[in-house]
Amino acid sequence: MKRKPILLFAFPALMLLILAAERAATFLLGAYPASPQMWRIWLELRPLATMFWQQVDLYLGASIALNAAILAAAAIACWMACQARRPAFFFLSNHVALLFAGLMIAVGSQSETASTIAAFTAPSGIPFSLAIDFTFKNSAMLILGVAACAYCHVAFLSEARQRAEARAIRILALKRDL
Secondary structure, three states, X not given: OOOOHHHHHHHHHHHHHHHHHHHHHHHHHHHOOOOHHHHHHHHHHHHHHHHHHHHHHHHHOOOHHHHHHHHHHHHHHHHHHHHOOOHHHHHHHHHHHHHHHHHHHHHHOOOOXXXXXXXXXXXXXXXXXXXOOOOHHHHHHHHHHHHXXXXXXXXXXXXXXXXXXXXXXXXXXXXXXX
């Protein structure tokens, strides 16, 4: 199986697209504050990306141009990682995107560790709980992320198997020549 960089780039691109759409909706909401459609779009995207952009704006300043530059740089870095020969890079881009999606979902649903939902007991005996909102949108995002990571693993394992087969053939040829 030959890995396809576009499939490896799909999930990180989805995460970057969500971040870009939230910034665009925020910008357009500022330009058209009386538009109900802009409010609907912004309210749908806000829980997913607003906390991230608030932190970026806090540390780097509130500039849409800077936000666009950050997104462009991240997209270029992810694309280059998915094109790289070494599998560690496409693993990294997909798995970081999945962790980022989980973080966005946890922050967007205001998950708390002191709630009564989904209580667990740690091996040390300390009880704790975590509440995460698994709506259809959040669940679909996590399923897509897990599928992207699974594709990374399948691509890596098939490449490793092909390398092992080629190495075995070369070793057999060397044994025959000796």
